[in-house]
Amino acid sequence: MSEDMNGGMDNTLTDPLSSTNLMSLTIDGQEIQAEKGQTIVQAAQKNGIYIPTLCALHADKESGLKHDLAPGTCRICTVKANGRTTAACTTPISQGLVVENDTPELNDLRKTIVELLFVEGNHFCPSCEKSGSCDLQALAYRYQMLTPRFHYAFTPRKVNADMPKLLWDGNRCILCRRCVLAIRTEEGEPLFVFANRGDKSTITVDTELIQDISEELAQQAMDICPVGAIIRKGKGFDTPFGQRKYDHSPIGSDTACSSGENKAGGEKS
Amino acid sequence: MAQKITIEPVTRVEGHGKVTIHLDDNHQVTESRLHIVEFRGFERFVCGRPFWEAPVLVQRLCGICPVSHHLAAAKAMDMLVGAGDGNGLTPVAEKMRRLMHYGQIFQSHVLHFFHLASPDLLFGMDADPERRNVIGVILEHPELAKQAVLMRKYGQEIIAATAGKKIHGTGAIPGGINKNLSLEDRDAFLNGINGNPDLSADKMIEWSEAALALLLDYHSSHTEFLDGFAAFSSNHLSLVRPDGALDLYHGIIRAVDPEGKRIVNDVDSRDYLDVVEEEVRSWSYMKFPYIKELGPKEGWYRVGPLARLNVCDFIPSPKAQAAFEQFRAYTKGKPNHMSMHYHWARLIETLHAAEMMKELLLDPDLQGTDLVIKGERCGEGIGLLEAPRGTLFHHYQVNEQDLITMCNLIVSTTNNNEPMNRAVNSAAVAQMTGKAEITEPMMNAVEVAIRAYDPCLSCATHAMGQMPLEVTLYDAAGAVVDQQRKGM
Ligand code: SF4
Ligand code: SF4
Ligand code: FES
Numbered sequence: 001m002s003e004d005m006n007g008g009m010d011n012t013l014t015d016p017l018s019s020t021n022l023m024s025l026t027i028d029g030q031e032i033q034a035e036k037g038q039t040i041v042q043a044a045q046k047n048g049i050y051i052p053t054l055c056a057l058h059a060d061k062e063s064g065l066k067h068d069l070a071p072g073t074c075r076i077c078t079v080k081a082n083g084r085t086t087a088a089c090t091t092p093i094s095q096g097l098v099v100e101n102d103t104p105e106l107n108d109l110r111k112t113i114v115e116l117l118f119v120e121g122n123h124f125c126p127s128c129e130k131s132g133s134c135d136l137q138a139l140a141y142r143y144q145m146l147t148p149r150f151h152y153a154f155t156p157r158k159v160n161a162d163m164p165k166l167l168w169d170g171n172r173c174i175l176c177r178r179c180v181l182a183i184r185t186e187e188g189e190p191l192f193v194f195a196n197r198g199d200k201s202t203i204t205v206d207t208e209l210i211q212d213i214s215e216e217l218a219q220q221a222m223d224i225c226p227v228g229a230i231i232r233k234g235k236g237f238d239t240p241f242g243q244r245k246y247d248h249s250p251i252g253s254d255t256a257c258s259s260g261e262n263k264a265g266g267e268k269s
Numbered sequence: 270m271a272q273k274i275t276i277e278p279v280t281r282v283e284g285h286g287k288v289t290i291h292l293d294d295n296h297q298v299t300e301s302r303l304h305i306v307e308f309r310g311f312e313r314f315v316c317g318r319p320f321w322e323a324p325v326l327v328q329r330l331c332g333i334c335p336v337s338h339h340l341a342a343a344k345a346m347d348m349l350v351g352a353g354d355g356n357g358l359t360p361v362a363e364k365m366r367r368l369m370h371y372g373q374i375f376q377s378h379v380l381h382f383f384h385l386a387s388p389d390l391l392f393g394m395d396a397d398p399e400r401r402n403v404i405g406v407i408l409e410h411p412e413l414a415k416q417a418v419l420m421r422k423y424g425q426e427i428i429a430a431t432a433g434k435k436i437h438g439t440g441a442i443p444g445g446i447n448k449n450l451s452l453e454d455r456d457a458f459l460n461g462i463n464g465n466p467d468l469s470a471d472k473m474i475e476w477s478e479a480a481l482a483l484l485l486d487y488h489s490s491h492t493e494f495l496d497g498f499a500a501f502s503s504n505h506l507s508l509v510r511p512d513g514a515l516d517l518y519h520g521i522i523r524a525v526d527p528e529g530k531r532i533v534n535d536v537d538s539r540d541y542l543d544v545v546e547e548e549v550r551s552w553s554y555m556k557f558p559y560i561k562e563l564g565p566k567e568g569w570y571r572v573g574p575l576a577r578l579n580v581c582d583f584i585p586s587p588k589a590q591a592a593f594e595q596f597r598a599y600t601k602g603k604p605n606h607m608s609m610h611y612h613w614a615r616l617i618e619t620l621h622a623a624e625m626m627k628e629l630l631l632d633p634d635l636q637g638t639d640l641v642i643k644g645e646r647c648g649e650g651i652g653l654l655e656a657p658r659g660t661l662f663h664h665y666q667v668n669e670q671d672l673i674t675m676c677n678l679i680v681s682t683t684n685n686n687e688p689m690n691r692a693v694n695s696a697a698v699a700q701m702t703g704k705a706e707i708t709e710p711m712m713n714a715v716e717v718a719i720r721a722y723d724p725c726l727s728c729a730t731h732a733m734g735q736m737p738l739e740v741t742l743y744d745a746a747g748a749v750v751d752q753q754r755k756g757m
């Protein structure tokens with residue numbers, strides 16, 4: 001809820017305006033409440049339940065985003081809502097909704113998605129700067145991806161090193177579209193755009209606009225990319241082991257999954 | 270009838286290899302060759318990658334000394350980002366890297382000597398393979414085995430604290446290092462990791478001295494074998510500090526001839542192409558480097574511990590210096606050409622590494638916070654380093670977009686290619702002359718010769734008594750007359 005709507009009022013769940021907007025739903029049998037208009041992913045996260053995401057990203061300090069992103073491109077968040085398979089990041093909640101999330105069937109599906117992303121790109125994690133801070137790699141650990149079930153596609157991919165501050169490595173791009181939506185000039189013009197269709201889809205860069213982006217925007221582009229496809233140029237590997245994003249707690253461990261470990265009541269801040 | 274014996278595979282870190290020994294009608298060895306099918310793909314597949322990835326990528330060249338490749342590439346990248354050629358870093362960066370490197374030298378030398386070579390020395394080359402392995406060492410010399418394990422662990426922990434991980438860390442970055450050493454780590458290394466006094470800097474020095482004493486004791490009772498086995502004269506090449514001191518991390522290029530005369534005198538490491546050239550031979554995937562001025566016939570040289578002690582003037586740590594003086598006196602100040610003395614030199618360097626680790630740990634510079642410097646970027650980077658098994662040459666060219674366009678690597682094994690071939694031949698002549706049958710001790714003798722220079726995955730397996738080895742005896746017409754297999 002924005003400050004304007006609040007009119008400077010104390011924004012808590014006891015606020016009369018908010019409470020009228022609350023809806024009840026269940027995720028994996030646990031009853032939770034969330035605000036009308038929220039997506040299943042938002043509702044789950046608010047209540048401390050983990051649903052994996054790759055393309056969706058919440059607006060917060062860490063992401064540096066002003067608005068939530070949910071391009072719905074990756075499908076890793078797939079859940080069953082009232083029995084129907086759907087992307088949790090793009091599906092709004094409804095009163096009495098029954099969501100299945102942490103089930104063997106859905107987790108196997110997610111593992112499959114991760115495996116397909118790996119065999120489609122060319123991922124050599126050991127030399128990738130994002131290793132340890134990469135969401136795709138972290139999900140591969142979470143779903144215990146071991147040997148490849150699918151053939152490697154050996155897709156020829158490009159590296160775009162023509163930009164002054166950034167390098168884009170197509171070998172690692174999962175076409176999540178985060179950069180397209182989030183990385184823009186002050187006037188709102190996109191720097192990264194989708195090009196082509198189907199299996200020819202790729203990211204292209206506005207060569208003129210990219211010339212004078214700030215250090216901060218370059219860093220934000222690297223941070224917003226869930227994998228190691230957007231990399232800052234001329235430096236690298238300067239985060240030592242032990243200080244990378246997933247060195248101490250695996251992905252999803254800040255919000256428990258529903259196998260009996262849910263934080264009771266979830267977060268209410 | 271003329272025969273050809275093939276020992277295949279001799280599995281190596283870089284790939285597979287095989288040994289062929291050619292006999293004439295009288296069972297005299299006419300020629301032996303060590304064929305190494307080294308995987309040189311690295312020089313191609315780093316091309317097109319951003320330069321700062323190279324130190325992380327190329328360390329996969331070797332499973333035993335990844336740190337050496339990591340640091341050689343990082344030194345090349347220092348030059349590229351305008352941070353000097355190995356001397357221009359901040360004190361904390363240079364000393365952290367040195368500590369990492371001495372940790373690598375220490376653990377690799379310990380592994381090489383105790384795990385791979387000591388079974389042959391403690392039990393004899395022709396002892397029963399069931400006994401002549403690291404398990405045999407553990408059973409019959411438990412105290413020695415324990416020391417070897419703890420020494421190796423110490424080196425590995427030093428690497429982990431400086432590079433981030435025991436293998437394939439990312440500590441060295443272009444122009445510096447990504448962390449300093451915590452006081453907690455420093456105290457643990459000085460006083461004993463996890464409070465274990467056996468894992469302290471002083472213990473490492475003490476045990477290194479004991480290992481050296483063990484070898485010298487063995488030498489006094491097996492002088493003929495150690496001095497004579499696979500001995501041949503050669504040139505020797507290594508880096509040295511400008512004042513002539515042994516320096517394993519950085520230096521100028523120096524080489525001496527069999528008599529000790531300087532044939533390459535203090536050349537800047539960036540000018541390595543003025544000094545060495547590589548020859549391609551049809552029967553091996555590995556090139557044969559030689560000193561340019563002398564040509565391929567006369568110019569081949571040895572690298573590694575033996576070469577380093579033949580080339581340097583002194584060792585800048587007291588206990589190793591004393592051991593060095595004894596080593597030098599043995600050949601009356603002339604270069605030492607005895608292949609088995611690689612182990613002697615290796616243990617002197619092990620002692621030096623232990624002393625250097627302690628000295629560095631006591632240096633407050635390691636807790637500094639000035640980690641990286643950069644200057645004017647250029648398009649070319651060259652990094653040379655003394656790895657456990659010898660000189661490494663790393664050379665890269667980078668385009669304006671920061672992508673690598675050329676990479677040339679001459680690794681220790683390549684430098685020692687010709688000497689290893691000669692050592693194999695010498696062992697074969699000694700073992701095979703007048704014999705028509707392939708025996709296990711004969712096969713092992715060939716490996717002992719290789720092992721003096723370079724441990725390999727096969728040797729590690731062999732240490733368990735299971736080296737995958739095939740020996741085939743051919744007659745002149747190419748028909749198999751004898752075949753021996755083990756561990757396959
Ligand atoms: S992007 Fe992630 S998954 Fe891909 S190579 Fe890098 S660390 Fe591995
Ligand atoms: S570059 Fe990164 S953020 Fe952009 S689409 Fe590819 S993976 Fe997503
Ligand atoms: S996170 Fe929902 S589709 Fe990507």
